[in-house]
Amino acid sequence: MSKPARAAACAIAEAHLTGAEDADAANLHGAENPPGRPGYDTSGAGVNNIPLARLARLARGAGWSCPPRQWYMRRMRDETSLIIPAVRAVLDEALAAGRRTTDGGKAIDEHQVHAERLAYAATEAAAAEALATYARERAGDEVIGRMAAAFAGEVASRLGAEIEGHRDDFGVRGETLGRTLGAPEVLAAVRAVQHEARLRDIGREIIRTRGANNCFIDGEIAEMARDSARSFARREVAPIAERIHRHDELVPESIIRRMAELGYFGMSVPEEYGGQGLGNLVMIVITEELSAASLAAAGSLITRPEILTKALLKGGTEAQKRRWLPPVASGALMVGISVTEPDTGSDVASVRCRAERTERGWLISGAKAWCTFAGRADVLALLARTNPDPKAGARGLSLFVVPKDPFPGHEFEMRQPGGGVLHGKADATPGYRGMHSFTLGFENYLVPAENLIGEAAGEGKGFYLQMGGFAAGRLQTGGRASGLAQAALEATATYASERRQFGRPIGDFQLTQHKLGRMATHLAAARQLTYAAARAMDRDETVVLEPAMAKLFASDVAVRVTQEGQLLHGGWGYAEEFAISRHVVDALVLPIFEGVKPILELKVIARGLLGG
Numbered sequence: 001m002s003k004p005a006r007a008a009a010c011a012i013a014e015a016h017l018t019g020a021e022d023a024d025a026a027n028l029h030g031a032e033n034p035p036g037r038p039g040y041d042t043s044g045a046g047v048n049n050i051p052l053a054r055l056a057r058l059a060r061g062a063g064w065s066c067p068p069r070q071w072y073m074r075r076m077r078d079e080t081s082l083i084i085p086a087v088r089a090v091l092d093e094a095l096a097a098g099r100r101t102t103d104g105g106k107a108i109d110e111h112q113v114h115a116e117r118l119a120y121a122a123t124e125a126a127a128a129e130a131l132a133t134y135a136r137e138r139a140g141d142e143v144i145g146r147m148a149a150a151f152a153g154e155v156a157s158r159l160g161a162e163i164e165g166h167r168d169d170f171g172v173r174g175e176t177l178g179r180t181l182g183a184p185e186v187l188a189a190v191r192a193v194q195h196e197a198r199l200r201d202i203g204r205e206i207i208r209t210r211g212a213n214n215c216f217i218d219g220e221i222a223e224m225a226r227d228s229a230r231s232f233a234r235r236e237v238a239p240i241a242e243r244i245h246r247h248d249e250l251v252p253e254s255i256i257r258r259m260a261e262l263g264y265f266g267m268s269v270p271e272e273y274g275g276q277g278l279g280n281l282v283m284i285v286i287t288e289e290l291s292a293a294s295l296a297a298a299g300s301l302i303t304r305p306e307i308l309t310k311a312l313l314k315g316g317t318e319a320q321k322r323r324w325l326p327p328v329a330s331g332a333l334m335v336g337i338s339v340t341e342p343d344t345g346s347d348v349a350s351v352r353c354r355a356e357r358t359e360r361g362w363l364i365s366g367a368k369a370w371c372t373f374a375g376r377a378d379v380l381a382l383l384a385r386t387n388p389d390p391k392a393g394a395r396g397l398s399l400f401v402v403p404k405d406p407f408p409g410h411e412f413e414m415r416q417p418g419g420g421v422l423h424g425k426a427d428a429t430p431g432y433r434g435m436h437s438f439t440l441g442f443e444n445y446l447v448p449a450e451n452l453i454g455e456a457a458g459e460g461k462g463f464y465l466q467m468g469g470f471a472a473g474r475l476q477t478g479g480r481a482s483g484l485a486q487a488a489l490e491a492t493a494t495y496a497s498e499r500r501q502f503g504r505p506i507g508d509f510q511l512t513q514h515k516l517g518r519m520a521t522h523l524a525a526a527r528q529l530t531y532a533a534a535r536a537m538d539r540d541e542t543v544v545l546e547p548a549m550a551k552l553f554a555s556d557v558a559v560r561v562t563q564e565g566q567l568l569h570g571g572w573g574y575a576e577e578f579a580i581s582r583h584v585v586d587a588l589v590l591p592i593f594e595g596v597k598p599i600l601e602l603k604v605i606a607r608g609l610l611g612g
């Protein structure tokens with residue numbers, strides 16, 4: 001990048017970034033900013049919204065590249081680097097044993113309980129590694145170093161206990177354990193890093209900084225995109241989030257319009273099809289900020305275009321990409337994803353909704369369930385059976401782009417001139433409000449022949465295209481979950497510093513500090529695992545394991561962090577005026593969709609780990 005171009009880029013960045021509002025926070029994280037790097041705004045208050053198209057132009061025009069990684073790299077010789085290799089060595093042996101037991105993943109169903117244990121242990125280990133890598137890169141940041149160590153220790157303890165409890169299943173040799181997790185220096189490190197005083201230290205910092213997310217992101221484009229999204233989310237989404245939730249309203253058009261202007265619907269759409277093509281990491285950091293303001297009325301709005309975009313890019317004809325991607329990217333078309341049926345959820349290959357070929361096009365008949373945003377959506381990505389032979393299973397399914405009229409409200413009916421009907425009724429839910437999730441009934445609903453993704457070549461490929469789309473959706477859910485947990489952490493850290501009991505702020509009590517320290521540590525691990533998955537997907541769009549792990553772990557963290565946060569709010573955590581009560585009910589859905597947790601563990605993660 002030329003000097004003038006870089007200077008211009010930095011000037012734009014500086015014009016939009018006001019520097020840390022909280023002087024203490026700035027001091028704590030000051031070491032994070034390399035020379036010449038703009039300061040980071042924790043409040044979002046002084047930042048203007050930067051449309052992504054402008055960031056993309058900057059990046060392209062200036063030939064912008066990430067600062068040299070070595071700049072941040074320093075050797076980390078500490079407890080973390082003792083513990084992580086021990087965890088990895090034990091896990092590798094356990095996975096090798098698991099491959100033998102399950103015949104290379106073919107017999108997972110005969111060993112489901114152990115396969116789930118392995119999947120979860122491997123996911124936690126991956127999260128510990130991601131956080132340790134980040135800590136190594138941010139060697140000057142003591143808080144991050146302590147978090148990485150504490151989390152590595154926690155994962156090592158849990159793995160050790162699991163192995164002790166199920167020694168035969170794990171198949172890890174005593175000799176291996178003796179030189180790894182059981183080695184005296186590793187055991188000492190595991191105890192030291194989990195000492196409650198260390199977590200209390202982290203908790204105190206979290207209270208002092210009110211939990212602000214100043215996490216360094218390797219890439220100035222991503223950092224500016226985060227600032228811009230934070231500003232938009234805090235100014236325009238957060239003030240209406242509670243109203244939408246409490247009154248079960250539909251996300252207002254004004255929010256959709258602003259998100260469209262900012263380019264949030266086209267983040268994964270390549271430039272040639274009208275998108276920003278900014279990659280998965282940028283998409284994730286923006287998702288985090290939107291989800292922190294409102295999971296359903298902002299963060300989740302971009303899941304649907306992400307899923308359809310990936311399916312079209314993978315399997316669409318050139319004409320289909322040119323027809324559908326530009327309006328999806330511009331936000332002119334809102335999208336719903338329709339896979340689940342009343343009687344068919346996890347077993348996607350058994351989808352029954354029929355698509356029959358006629359001279360006029362395809363006629364869709366059957367029921368669908370849980371189609372989020374189906375009322376407002378202009379198009380549904382619909383998985384339907386084009387081959388009626390049940391033996392065809394997954395190979396009998398095709399994916400369609402189904403146009404429909406948009407409807408506000410909780411129920412709609414659309415009648416086509418030729419007699420086709422689409423009826424939708426939203427199912428009431430305790431959280432995740434803002435888009436409404438519909439049960440749908442199709443009766444001879446006509447869809448043009450050219451709307452089958454891949455056209456003739458796409459017939460029977462719907463299952464695989466949909467699964468590719470879900471991988472992208474899961475990655476995005478890692479970002480949604482991290483953003484939601486971030487909101488809960490900030491709300492709780494603030495509350496803990498303000499709420500007084502027994503004559504002191506509750507944040508002065510050891511247990512509160514310890515709990516906040518653990519919440520922040522788990523969130524940091526979830527975030528880094530998700531970022532690692534985003535980078536993996538930026539390198540190779542076909543990866544499946546990494547986004548699945550990010551979704552699994554980050555969703556659990558969001559559930560835990562929101563619930564801990566609620567308890568720390570006491571009775572007020574149960575009041576609807578306090579955002580934490582909304583965060584709790586919103587988080588509960590994260591481990592359910594895009595592969596309910598047990599299915600994600602067994603059919604995606606365990607299969608990926610044991611099948612290789």
Ligand SMILES: Cc1cc2nc3c(=O)[nH]c(=O)nc-3n(C[C@H](O)[C@H](O)[C@H](O)COP(=O)(O)OP(=O)(O)OC[C@H]3O[C@@H](n4cnc5c(N)ncnc54)[C@H](O)[C@@H]3O)c2cc1C
Pocket residue numbers: 112336337338339340343344345346347369370371372373429432437589592593594595596597598599602
């Ligand atoms: C708010 C919300 C929004 C949603 N949005 C959408 C959407 O936009 N589009 C869409 O298509 N879907 C959507 N879904 C549906 C969601 O993806 C499904 O609920 C999910 O895939 C699980 O399917 P199911 O509910 O039928 O559960 P089931 O498949 O019936 O599974 C229930 C439980 O059975 C057990 N189980 C099932 N199979 C096995 C097995 N082989 N081995 C071991 N245990 C097993 C597991 O414990 C599992 O948790 C949404 C759901 C919700 C709640």
